[in-house]
Amino acid sequence: MIFGGGPLLVLAIRRPGILFLSLWLAAAAAQIAVRGQTPPSRYPREGLRAVSLRFLVFAPVIACLARWLWPGHFLTLPREKPGLWLAVMLLYPLLSVWPQEMVYRAFLFTRYRPLLGTPSARICASAVAFAFAHVIFLNWIAVILTFAGGLMFARDYERYGSLAPVCLEHSLYGCLIFTVGMGQFFYTGAAWHHAPA
Template identity: 35%
Template sequence: MRVVPSRRRLAVEFAGLFVVAPVVLAVFLPPSAMFPALFAVTGAGLLLLHRTPGFRWRELLRGADRIGWGRVVALALATAAVGYGVVQATAPASFLALPRRNPQLLLMIAAFYPVLSALPQEIVFRPLFFRRYGALLPQGRVAQILMNAAVFALAHLMYWNWIVAAMTFAGGLAFAWSYRVRGNFPEAVVTHSIAGVILFALGLGVFFYSGNVERPF
């Protein structure tokens, strides 16, 4: 039996998952601990979602037959255009580094990123965020989407890079729109997956590599 949690408990959970955990990870833990800590937080998020009253895992499949492919393509093209400009302005030596120097790694990223990264991130930051903590969110879909994108960007604070913050905030807006407005979780996952692979292919993966993290203190 799933017990409805109190508002205070929800607030504590929300703060711990979406604020305290990313700050602690970014400020106190070494870069080598980033991914084990992220997996632990993700696991906690999946457990909390499973225990959310009224939630059923099968509902994540809703919308798979009505993905807005035109929207997905438009966002992919926008990601490619913006990503090209960013990599040329900030890291031109990394442009198309993976396709040119290590295409096998790029293929591995394309195969595993959607399942090992995009999908768990989307589960935690979309269904968990909106379903379990909906009572804590501000009124209005626009305010909720903005808050969701801000939290998604904060989760990437560990990279200490304004480019990562800007890209994840923009991505968070697009992914949250698919889930919150269109009610389409599969579309959010597909869009996230394609955008991520495009950024890695362009060479922006250099900003998402823990070995390159430089804390400002």
């Protein structure tokens, strides 16, 4: 219901308010369900450092690819709508990242650990579920990017057992994507407005 039916239901209804409400309700339920069951954190400071260093390497690559593939959208949000861009930079980590990580990392890893007995199985299942959630944006680029990101986030959660480095990593790449013009693939307004209901 959560990982399969949830995204399909949101896509069927196509109301941004329902999207955020369902995400936060799922995150709250997930937090209650795994309270006291998550494994102890392992080296969260080391995780924060590793995530930051990796971002310094990957960020220029992603920015160059965005400039090359979608030059007409490159940096349009901070240049043309700096107020909206700043709001996204501040609110995206708070309103979107934590609930997603609670559902797709903390809950999935804890609830399905008996079924997904190996780290590789948990990482792959988390990445697939995370990518499938992004079918609501009605484009393959969002699904492919979130599958790749989901592999990184899940791997870090498996390694460090903490949402802190994972939320940092998710926030960094999410804010980068919106900054360099790839947010067009993660915007329900554009996807739902142009697609048939």
